[in-house]
Amino acid sequence: MSAGAREAGGTTGAASRAAAVRAVALVLGRGQTLEVALAAAEPAAADRPLAQALAFGALRFGHRLKRIATTLAGRPWQGLAAEVQALLLVGLFQLEYGAAPEHAAVSTTVDAARLVGAGRAAGLVNACLRRFLRERAALVAAADQKLEGRSSHPEWLVAALKRDWPAEAWQVLEADNEHPPLVLRANARRTTRAALAEELAALGHPSRPVPFAPAALVLDAPVDVRRLPPFLEGRCSVQDAAAQLAAPLLGARPGERVLDACAAPGGKACHVLEAEPGLAELVALDLDADRAARITQNLGRLGLSATVVAGDALDPAVPDARPFERILLDAPCSGTGVIRRHPDIKWLRRPADIGPLAARQRELLAALWPRLAPGGRLVYATCSVLRAENAAVIEAFLAATPAAVDVTESASLAVPGLPPRPTPAGPGLVLLPGLAGTDGFYYACLERRAH
Ligand SMILES: C[S@@+](CC[C@H](N)C(=O)[O-])C[C@H]1O[C@@H](n2cnc3c(N)ncnc32)[C@H](O)[C@@H]1O
Missing domain, CATH: 3.30.70.1170 (Sun protein; domain 3)
Structure with missing residues (x-):
């Protein structure tokens, strides 16, 4: 191990780099989420904070660094093994954004190549990182010529944001690259x-x-x-402040029966219960049994109780056929509003995912609507900032459902002081990262006419 491999604080420099590289390679090569990948990389406790910071940073700025890495390696990105891609991203991240001395960053990353079983790439990684130090200004300028590089987002997402939010897209892109607050x-x-x-x-x-x-x-x-x-x-x-709007917008009252149809791990369900102790019942439903178990854990920690069910929200008999006065549909989505917390989304999501996600969202909404009591309220929510998953889903639903009324404006009175709305507005409430200081979120409050 080289001289730069041991750093202050007792962490082993190469070991934490190696853990970061393993995690990033699992995201890039196997499509795992960063959370799962970091757990699988199993850094020692002392190496964990640095490994985590490097993996998050490498993925957050990876679309910019990837353009530099491709030039340095002289090969197309797809021609490099996932471990080599990860070594280059982790190495370049440290040199361009990190605080460690440059020589230590290079030598520990080269050592990490051997630790992750990519010893044959050590020479390539060493040569690329050293050339970056010599030619940094020109390489960065070339990478930044395209918006993909400047914004460090995949091209398709830059295009989608510019199409959906022509005035705000750049603010969103910049906010996505910030460290989110706790x-x-x-x-x-x-x-x-x-x-x-x-x-x-x-x-x-x-x-x-x-x-x-x-x-x-x-x-x-x-x-x-x-x-x-x-x-x-x-x-x-x-819980991010944007996610804390679900409970007030749902506005559940004493004696009401509430369905949280996509509830795991229970963040919003627990908030609804905290805000209104007098509910008749809250059913917290989720398709994924392992994730549903996390609802039970969170309820226990917070001293709350609910009916937790592992089942399919598309099934009208789950947990029974009685109507609900309030339904929360926090639908599975692209997660494009929470990229600052999950930079792996930039790598894992594909443009082809959006159509099927929107189809599933429409299907869930159509299946849950008949379960709403007349006069009841359904809140549709996503942590997406894409129109196709938000306003477009609600517009199509409203057009096809005469008994549904969009009451988002009046429901929003329950949350005074909301941040500015982006344009074009469309139905529902949009929070964009960069405008509100929150994650990106979408809410639409729909009431069912009583007659
Ligand atoms: C955005 S997450 C929910 C987050 C949760 N509301 C919270 O605040 O903690 C979406 C959830 O929908 C669940 N899901 C997806 N399809 C479903 C279905 N058909 N029925 C029930 N749950 C589903 C997923 O397992 C996932 O846990």
Whole structure:
């Protein structure tokens, strides 16, 4: 191992690089999510923070770095093995964006090539990184000639954002590359936002409230919540402020029966229960049994109860055929609103995914609508910023469903101080990253005419 391989803080430089490379290669080569890939890469505890930071950074800025890597390697991107792609992204990320001394970044990445079983590529990686240091300005300028490089997003997504949000696309692209803040939700059953803020401050974690999300606190600096007493003792959860709008928009009232049709891991279901203790029942349904088990865990931590069901929202008999006064459909989507938290989405999502996702969203909406009691409200939500999954789904549904009324405007009065809306508006409420300081989200509130 070279001299630069051991860094301050006791972490082994090459080992953390190797873990980052393994994780990035699993995303690029096998299509795994970064969360799953990082767990599979199994960094030692001391290496984990750096491995995580490098993997996130390499994927976040990877579309820019990929253009540089392709020039340096003199080969098309697809001609490089996933491990080599990952070594180049992790290496270049450190040189262009990292704080480690350049020689240490190069030597530890070359050492990492051997640790991940790509020793034969060590020479190529070494040559590419050293040439980058010599020719940096010209290489970066060439990469930035295309928007894919400048924005570090895949071309298809840049085009889709420019088409859907001509005025705001650049703000969205820039916000996607930022480090997201840690946002907590105070559990109204056990504390208040002000009391939680005081408790956090006393623990050395100052925070600030979000004006339009009454339970939300943004921490000044990230912290591992798994070590935080208010989290462990169920006084708060981790949830972006945009996701905290679902419960007030749903507006569930005492005595009502609520269905959260796509509920796992239970973030929004738990918020609905915290906000309204007097519900007749909340059914938290999810297709994925493993994910449904996480709803039960979260309910337990927060001291809440619900009927948790592993089943298909398309099945009208699950869990029974009785109507619901409120239905939340937090539909499976492209996740293009949460790229700042999940930079792997830039790599995993394909343009061909959007049509089938929208078809599934339309299908879920059509299947759930008849289960809504007359006079009841259904909230359709996604963490996508693409029109095809949002306004277009709702426009088609409203056109085909005379009994449905779009009440998003009046429901939004329950959340005063909302950030500015982008244009063109269309039905529903859109939050774009970069405009609101939140993740990107979409909500449409639909009521069923009583007669
Ligand atoms: C966006 S996530 C839900 C997040 C959740 N509402 C929260 O706030 O924690 C979408 C969920 O829909 C579930 N899902 C997808 N298709 C489904 C179906 N046909 N029936 C029920 N759940 C489904 C997925 O398993 C996934 O957990």
